[in-house]
Amino acid sequence: MSGRAGRAAVVCGVGGYVPPGVVTNEDLTARLDTSDEWIRSRTGIATRHVIEPGTATSDLAVEAGLRALKSSGEARADAVVLATTTPDQPCPATAPQVAARLGLAGAAAFDVSAVCTGFLYGLATASGLIAAGTAERVLLIAADAFTTIIDPQDRGTAVIFADGAGAVVLRAGRPDEPGAVGRTVLGSDGDHRHLIEVPAGGSRQRSTGLPAAPGEEFFRMHGRDTYRMAVERMTAASKAAVESAGWDLADVDRLAAHQANARILTAVAERLGIPPERQLSNIEHVGNTGAASIPLLLAQAAEAGDLAAGHRVLLTAFGGGLAWGSTTLVWPGLDV
Known part of the structure; x- marks a missing residue:
């Protein structure tokens, strides 16, 4: 270095x-x-x-x-x-x-x-x-x-x-050692921010001087449109990150995707050609934990032995903003 x-x-x-x-x-x-x-x-x-x-x-x-x-x-x-x-x-x-x-x-x-x-x-x-x-x-x-x-x-x-x-x-x-984080591909689309939002509580609502309408303090999500955009954006960002790493999709040993829901996970993996045995998942037992989803998945998979030193890992996520991203790394040997 x-x-x-x-x-x-x-x-x-x-x-x-x-x-x-x-x-x-x-x-x-x-x-x-x-x-x-x-x-x-x-x-x-x-x-x-x-x-x-x-x-x-x-x-x-x-x-x-x-x-x-x-x-x-x-x-x-x-x-x-x-x-x-x-x-x-x-x-x-x-x-x-x-x-x-x-x-x-x-x-x-x-x-x-x-x-x-x-x-x-x-x-x-x-x-x-x-x-x-x-x-x-x-x-x-x-x-x-x-x-x-x-x-x-x-x-x-x-x-x-x-x-x-x-x-x-x-x-x-060093960039060439196990655990080194590759290029992180990030993107956003604020024109579709309404698909995933909490309408009230910020300066936009508070500046009106009016109380929030009933229910506007809660998280809202338009599921069908979110599904479509999540699959498209996660797939495209994943391909870009894999290419930047100098890998082929066939080189990916483990896909660690944001645990949004099983349908999105399946659709993204199918588009990337990553079979079930190379997909990490814990959504059945922990649900969608937001930003915590990927690192929690990595920790649990490493502890269970499903993620081992030398595995080439693809990480990808999609969420409100709209915002999305992907990156790669070779999993290091860790004491978990």
Whole structure:
């Protein structure tokens, strides 16, 4: 490694956390017009984890951060980046308190907001901090308490979204070593922001001086249009990231896609020609955990042995904004 031009962000630790509370499909059918068969056939979800009253996103983030730091072998970082859609408060950012609780007070700390693509946007940001020489080690956490913004009576979202956190530690290293993060392909389309949104609570609604209309404080998603755009954008970004890495799609050993729902995962994998045995998935047991989805998936897959050193991994996600992204890396040997 010679000078900053040769610096790359290398994954050296990973950790995930889900809160202990579990909601089954049967629990949901008791209050919603739905069934276990309907939920499974449309989402692939059987259970999901939810926070207890009084628990916040920062609590999830701290747990995942502790596990990632332990996995890396060193409880230190020069910067903490938190990807989340559900910060503890609108102001200040949640990352500084997470850093302080992890014993990293004094480190640079800030939030990144890109909804379900937050981890990949955070990964690009953390990689930039390392490439520029601003940081030698970055703790990147993605955490969401999505159930705090979901309408419990909305069948379209209440059956899908859940709570959780995942984290990775990145260190400065060489672009050619295992764990080095490849080029991150990112994109957005604000003209379609209405497909995934929380209408109330921001300056647009507050500046009117009028109270929010009933239900506008909750997360909304237009499922059919979101499905179509998610499949298109994730597929295109994945192909670009694989090409940038100098791989063919046949070289991909593991696809780690944002766990949005089973139908999207299947459609993307089919378009990329990646068979089921090379697809990582945990959506059946954790649901859609927003920004936390990919790092939580990586942590659980590594712990289970489904993700091993040397595997060529393709990461891809799509979320509100609209925003999407993909990147690649060769999985390193980690203590999980």
